[in-house]
Amino acid sequence: xxxxxxxRASPIGKVSxxxxxxxxxxxxxxxxxFKSCWSxxxxxxxxxxxxxxxxxxxxxxxxxxxxxxxxxxxxxxxGNVPMVPTTAFRYLDLVTGDxxxxxxxxxxxxxxxxxxASGRHLVSRPSLYHAxxxxxxxxxxxxxxxKIKFVSLIPSPxxxxxxxLSYMVGVAADTMSSETHWxxxxxxxxxxxGLRNVLNDAAxxxxxxxxxxxxxxxxxxxxxxxxxxxxxxPPGSRIMETGxxxxxxxxxxxxxxxxxxxTTVGLEPHRIVNEYGMTELLSQLYESNLTQPNEIQAGxxxxxxxRVRALNPTTLEPVAENETGLLAFxxxxxxxxxxxxxxxxxxxxxxxxxxxxxxxxxxxxxGCSRAMDELMASSRVTRR
Amino acid sequence: MTRDxxxxxxxxxxxxxxxxxxxxxxxxxxxxxxxxxxxWLNRLADILIKGSSRLKKRKVADLAQxxxxxxSRFLKEGDPLRTKALELLPRASGLSAPMARAxxxxxxxxxxxxxxxxxxxxxxGTSNALDGFVKQNGCQTMAIGADLCVQIVSxxxxxxxxxxxxxxxxxxxxxxxxxxQGDVVLPVLFMQALAVIDQDLAENVAVLYWSGxxxxxxxxxxxxxxxxxxxxxxxSVESIRALTPVTKRFVAYHHxxxxxxxxxxxxTSGLVEQTARNVARAVAVFDQRGCVSPRSIYVExxxxxxxxxxxxxxxxxxxxxxxxxxxxxxxxxxxxxLHQVRGAAxxxxxxxxxxxIYHGGRASWTVIFDPDSxxxxxxxxxxxxxxxxxxxxxxxxRLSPYKEHLQSVGVAGVEANLExxxxxxxxxxxxxxxxxxxxxxxxxxxxHDGGSPLRDLVHWVDLEEIGD
Numbered sequence: 001x002x003x004x005x006x007x008r009a010s011p012i013g014k015v016s017x018x019x020x021x022x023x024x025x026x027x028x029x030x031x032x033x034f035k036s037c038w039s040x041x042x043x044x045x046x047x048x049x050x051x052x053x054x055x056x057x058x059x060x061x062x063x064x065x066x067x068x069x070x071x072x073x074x075x076x077x078x079g080n081v082p083m084v085p086t087t088a089f090r091y092l093d094l095v096t097g098d099x100x101x102x103x104x105x106x107x108x109x110x111x112x113x114x115x116x117a118s119g120r121h122l123v124s125r126p127s128l129y130h131a132x133x134x135x136x137x138x139x140x141x142x143x144x145x146x147k148i149k150f151v152s153l154i155p156s157p158x159x160x161x162x163x164x165l166s167y168m169v170g171v172a173a174d175t176m177s178s179e180t181h182w183x184x185x186x187x188x189x190x191x192x193x194g195l196r197n198v199l200n201d202a203a204x205x206x207x208x209x210x211x212x213x214x215x216x217x218x219x220x221x222x223x224x225x226x227x228x229x230x231x232x233x234p235p236g237s238r239i240m241e242t243g244x245x246x247x248x249x250x251x252x253x254x255x256x257x258x259x260x261x262x263t264t265v266g267l268e269p270h271r272i273v274n275e276y277g278m279t280e281l282l283s284q285l286y287e288s289n290l291t292q293p294n295e296i297q298a299g300x301x302x303x304x305x306x307r308v309r310a311l312n313p314t315t316l317e318p319v320a321e322n323e324t325g326l327l328a329f330x331x332x333x334x335x336x337x338x339x340x341x342x343x344x345x346x347x348x349x350x351x352x353x354x355x356x357x358x359x360x361x362x363x364x365x366x367g368c369s370r371a372m373d374e375l376m377a378s379s380r381v382t383r384r
Numbered sequence: 385m386t387r388d389x390x391x392x393x394x395x396x397x398x399x400x401x402x403x404x405x406x407x408x409x410x411x412x413x414x415x416x417x418x419x420x421x422x423x424w425l426n427r428l429a430d431i432l433i434k435g436s437s438r439l440k441k442r443k444v445a446d447l448a449q450x451x452x453x454x455x456s457r458f459l460k461e462g463d464p465l466r467t468k469a470l471e472l473l474p475r476a477s478g479l480s481a482p483m484a485r486a487x488x489x490x491x492x493x494x495x496x497x498x499x500x501x502x503x504x505x506x507x508x509g510t511s512n513a514l515d516g517f518v519k520q521n522g523c524q525t526m527a528i529g530a531d532l533c534v535q536i537v538s539x540x541x542x543x544x545x546x547x548x549x550x551x552x553x554x555x556x557x558x559x560x561x562x563x564x565q566g567d568v569v570l571p572v573l574f575m576q577a578l579a580v581i582d583q584d585l586a587e588n589v590a591v592l593y594w595s596g597x598x599x600x601x602x603x604x605x606x607x608x609x610x611x612x613x614x615x616x617x618x619x620s621v622e623s624i625r626a627l628t629p630v631t632k633r634f635v636a637y638h639h640x641x642x643x644x645x646x647x648x649x650x651x652t653s654g655l656v657e658q659t660a661r662n663v664a665r666a667v668a669v670f671d672q673r674g675c676v677s678p679r680s681i682y683v684e685x686x687x688x689x690x691x692x693x694x695x696x697x698x699x700x701x702x703x704x705x706x707x708x709x710x711x712x713x714x715x716x717x718x719x720x721x722l723h724q725v726r727g728a729a730x731x732x733x734x735x736x737x738x739x740x741i742y743h744g745g746r747a748s749w750t751v752i753f754d755p756d757s758x759x760x761x762x763x764x765x766x767x768x769x770x771x772x773x774x775x776x777x778x779x780x781x782r783l784s785p786y787k788e789h790l791q792s793v794g795v796a797g798v799e800a801n802l803e804x805x806x807x808x809x810x811x812x813x814x815x816x817x818x819x820x821x822x823x824x825x826x827x828x829x830x831x832h833d834g835g836s837p838l839r840d841l842v843h844w845v846d847l848e849e850i851g852d
Contacts (some may be wrong), residue, residue, distance in 0.1 A: 043526060060734050060735040060736075061731075061734070062734075063734035063735075064730055064731050064734040067730060067734060068730075074421060081726070084731060085723055085724040085725075085726075085727035085731075086724065087724040087725070087727070087728045087730055088727060088728045088731045088732075090728070091728055091731070091732055091735075091758060091759070092731055092732065092735055094731075242698075295774070311718030312718060313714070313716050313723075314714070314719060314746055315746070316723065324716075326716070326719070326720050342723055342724075342727065343720075344717075344720040344721065346716060346717075346720070346725060
């Protein structure tokens, strides 16, 4: 998190009350209305208000929309709201509202392997972000317990202040952990002895844990263990795994990783939940296997304030249910930047859930998981 | 071969054919490739090596003639092989049908006898150094081709594989060619043509497709080769290089980019439209997939037409080309990248950056005017960036960072001081300067990536004066 409020003057001046009012309403909805089904009508109304606010208070986005003749008086449904590509976050700040109110800057990986600038997401309303991430995290990872021991293979926010993934885990730990252990440092080095001890103690004491890690970190850890099985984690333990499966050490499928993890720590594969997120979206999508154990790999469920569509790659029109397309997200948690985001990820949407088929990092490293992967990969060089 | 499936191999008749598997290249077309195992491939390589001494006895002029006869069939209207190539190429490579025709015409122009003789004389002079010892600087010397030349091509530019194959055969090297997935059709058809004319020569060649990165498979043949050439991205060249023993001659055609320069002399109101048409054509051929495709155009300020206005002219020319040489379809991944770069360019323009963008909607052509070099983009489809430059020395400054990967520079309106400019470009790694219209198809004797297309494939044996 970086306070840059003193470095930028506001280009707009006073932020309208309208934006603040909407932010307040959304924050309340995020915190309280997770369970209630948001009707299409309700979502539409909020989405169009968000578009209107972004059109009014994000001058770059406004000119972009005007260039496409897609202005609030013309746009009648959220699907027609102009989308910004995820890459745009690499070139522009895309802040809606007063620049001086920006409180945090999250960055995608600025890597040594490419000449590309890193993406950035400037966040003005941490409380809105917290509300979104906490209720979502609770719903899919801790639906059954108030607090749990966090064992993280994701570096702490103190170590990686610009990582939205670290920040998310940090905020979740602040309110939902009984105890938090961080076992990967900012350089990507894994403290495997500490990790082993903590898991061992938890197993002996029958204390449930939430183990969190990127696919890459987990693979790295399993490689170190070389097939050794640890004590079974107590029932009720769970794992949050995030990130792609093109691990840089070796290729491994999701199934293989889950099987191997499950054998190593003695948890059923359905206790492993995949999180799908990116710096450009402030909401995350989770698999719902903890709450619906029969629906393993039944896709990622968006929170009610986010809608996802698969689009025809040529026309950008929505494809039919269950057909593959480019994924586009309308995320109300992005009120402070731009809600409607077009990604390079590919998948199908079935019953509102996303079935991911591929991310195209071939073009460029993206997302926090990838940044972490590269950290760990580079740390290997200097490790013993 | 069935209507929709193409058998992507050509192997000597004495080798038994293993089973095959299909890979779909679209809804209506798939290629079948052999299910290859190491021991089979190694044996094939050994058979090719065994034929080497027989091949070495042939005269190079004879080889040029035969290869030329086979190659010229691809240019002859109505020849069944040309017809088949034109039918299959769009489906196998993703290029539009008119584009595939232009690419075939451009590539095959170099496969005819007089071009091959020109290439030989350019590389070896009038001597017959490939046929025996010739006098050179008071000593005798001879060029010996490989016992086995393994050529691994990745990429999807049709014709690259055949050109590679012809080059090594001209050096009398038995050849194992693995073409790029989008380029399997032409080498296989070429081998069919060759087998009709000269079965004996055809027995010295194997064309096989397997998916790249199969290191177990590749290691065995790389061990057996005496010359290895690779064409592809840095990553794939790197992986082949890592597998190749140090004792082998290794010729790498790694990732390359080309650019264009438009001087103010080509931007008079009388010339600008023609200039734009020529640049557009260079962008359009290969849909920017070729190493010769100009990814960025640097436009000199100070002419009648500003660089910014020239972007508009280029856009109109690209739009007009959609009628004659329509762009091909994009893969999902490419379409995704296209939306990203277009959207980012539009947003940058909306943010007050001095740039701008023109694009063809569903047609992939896109001109991005990017004076501050802000955008990094994947070149998918006909995407071209344009940057204004104050003068030509500004150009050198802007290109220097890409030194490792520069290949061709298309030029217009820079006739004054051309040699001086060319030398400076050469110093930052450029290996070819040409008119835009010539950019897509270099002449056959060109110094490919700065090297020598045939001489890089041979070794020389010097016979000094012996005795008293």
